[in-house]
Amino acid sequence: MNRILSGMRPTGKLHIGHLYGALSNYVKLQKKYDSYYFIADLHVLTTNYEHTETIRRNRVEVMLDWLASGIDPEKSVLFIQSKVPEHTYLTLLLSMIVPLPWVERNTTVKEMIRDLNLREKASYGLLGYPILMASDIIIYKANYVPVGKDQVHHLEITREIVRRFNNLYGNLFPEPQALLTEFPSIPGLDGKKMSKSLNNDIKIADTEEETTRKVMSAITDPAKVHLGDIGHPEICTIFKYHKIFNKEEAPQIEKDCKSGKLGCVSCKKRLAEKLNASLKEIRNRRKSLAGREKEITEIFEEGSKKAQKVASETLKQVMYLMKID
Numbered sequence: 001m002n003r004i005l006s007g008m009r010p011t012g013k014l015h016i017g018h019l020y021g022a023l024s025n026y027v028k029l030q031k032k033y034d035s036y037y038f039i040a041d042l043h044v045l046t047t048n049y050e051h052t053e054t055i056r057r058n059r060v061e062v063m064l065d066w067l068a069s070g071i072d073p074e075k076s077v078l079f080i081q082s083k084v085p086e087h088t089y090l091t092l093l094l095s096m097i098v099p100l101p102w103v104e105r106n107t108t109v110k111e112m113i114r115d116l117n118l119r120e121k122a123s124y125g126l127l128g129y130p131i132l133m134a135s136d137i138i139i140y141k142a143n144y145v146p147v148g149k150d151q152v153h154h155l156e157i158t159r160e161i162v163r164r165f166n167n168l169y170g171n172l173f174p175e176p177q178a179l180l181t182e183f184p185s186i187p188g189l190d191g192k193k194m195s196k197s198l199n200n201d202i203k204i205a206d207t208e209e210e211t212t213r214k215v216m217s218a219i220t221d222p223a224k225v226h227l228g229d230i231g232h233p234e235i236c237t238i239f240k241y242h243k244i245f246n247k248e249e250a251p252q253i254e255k256d257c258k259s260g261k262l263g264c265v266s267c268k269k270r271l272a273e274k275l276n277a278s279l280k281e282i283r284n285r286r287k288s289l290a291g292r293e294k295e296i297t298e299i300f301e302e303g304s305k306k307a308q309k310v311a312s313e314t315l316k317q318v319m320y321l322m323k324i325d
Contacts (some may be wrong), residue, residue, distance in 0.1 A: 004179060005142035007040040007081065010058035011048075014065040015201035016275075017186040019282070020244060023069040025146060025181050026076070035076040036140050036307065039300070042081050042088070043133075046126040063296050065204050068286035073299045081136065083304035085281065086311035090135040093130060093318060097164055102157060103127055132166055134158040137176050139311045144179035152178045169321040172183040172314075173308035189218040191237050204279065205286055210277070212272040215241075220264045224257075231264075237263070238271055246274040255308040263281070 006026065008018070029035055039062050041055055059080060071078065081087055103109070109129070113122045125132075137145060137158050145155055155178050162173045187193065188200030195201060202214050220238050224231040233239035233254045242250045249270070256262035290295060319325035 001034045002143040003140060004029055004144045004146060005036045005038070005137050005140050006146050007038040007043075007136060009040045009043050010055060010062045010064060011044065012054075012058050012196050013061045013203045013205045015194055015196065015203045016279070017188075017201065018070060019204055020186060021070065021148075022146075023066065026066075027070040027072075029146060029179075030072060033144070033245075036142065036314040037071060037076050037078055039063070039080045040136070040305070046123065046129045046132075047112060047118065048055075048284055049123065049125070052269075054306070059136050060293055060297065061205075062299055064286050064289050065072060067289055067296060067299075068204070068282050070282075071132070077303050077306050078300050079304040079307040080300050083301070084308045086139055086315045087132065087135050090139050090311075090318060091128075091132045093163070093322065094135060094161055096167060098131055098161060100272070102160065102198065103130060106130055106157070108154065130157045131161070134161045138162055138173045138231060138318065139314045141314065142176050143174055143175055145176050145259055146179040146181050150180060152180070159173050164317075169318075172321060187240060189214055189237065191219050202275070204282060208276045211276055212269075215268050215272040215275065216265075218268065220267075221257075224264060227263035228260040230260050230263070233257045239269055241271050241275065242267075245278050246271060249274075265284050 004023070008014075008022070016025070026035070026037055039059050041059060044055055044058075045052070057225075061076075064080065067073075104127075106127075109122075109127060112126065113119065118126070133154075134157065145158075147155060153174060159175045162175050188195060188198055189202070190198070190200045192198060192200060194201075202211055205213070215238070218237055221227065221232045221236045236257070239250070239254065239257065242253050246253070253262060253267060253270070257267065262284060316325065
């Protein structure tokens with residue numbers, strides 16, 4: 001069976017963009033592939049090394065969201081990156097063979113430095129994060145990495161590193177392929193990319209009341225102020241949500257918005273009802289899991305042991321081929 005690998009940085013409770021953009025896909029893929037999903041806590045340090053006090057708690061929050069969403073530890077290996085030190089060992093070995101221009105040309109790093117205003121705070125770890133990412137993938141000899149079309153280029157440096165290692169030392173690693181998936185694009189409440197840092201998200205763990213309040217505060221069509229005004233749903237964030245969470249009624253909502261028959265307040269209320277209904281089962285599971293955090297942590301500890309067995313064997317093969325063992 002082909003193997004897939006994917007991970008998420010633990011930066012807090014996950015939002016509906018994560019749920020419908022990635023987690024729902026993880027649930028489907030675990031039925032078809034040998035699935036490895038990890039919490040990428042070491043990657044948090046690349047940009048947030050000054051504030052590590054929340055990492056442990058955030059790992060638990062991610063665990064709760066993953067399990068509540070239907071990711072099954074009986075079907076997938078669920079683990080914590082930092083619990084498998086072989087990742088960092090392989091990263092060091094790969095860093096010896098990766099040419100400096102490969103990491104310097106990385107536009108993602110440049111964008112992160114700009115967007116997070118890091119400048120002189122940008123670390124060696126941030127510059128080299130693509131090598132850690134490559135190690136995460138190839139230490140399990142993953143055949144596929146699920147990504148959206150706009151993320152395919154992120155995988156290319158991993159493929160380049162694989163080709164370089166195989167040419168230098170022997171054909172050990174498969175070149176991981178992008179498993180293209182249709183991730184629905186869910187904007188934030190302000191129309192920008194949904195992000196916890198922008199405070200424009202709806203979290204999986206939010207209550208119905210919190211969700212409704214957030215929906216009612218969302219930006220809509222600025223030209224539609226009063227009931228009867230002609231709307232432009234194609235530019236409205238709320239209508240984009242309807243197309244994802246209220247597919248059956250979306251065509252009629254679009255028609256009524258354009259005719260002026262449907263006002264923004266009513267439109268938002270209908271969305272809040274549908275969104276809360278779609279999240280109810282997941283939220284109920286999350287509440288029940290929240291009282292079993294020790295048990296849940298043990299699931300990821302056991303998964304980390306399973307992952308380490310695979311990673312350890314791969315690292316032994318790497319060291320043998322590089323003639324350092």
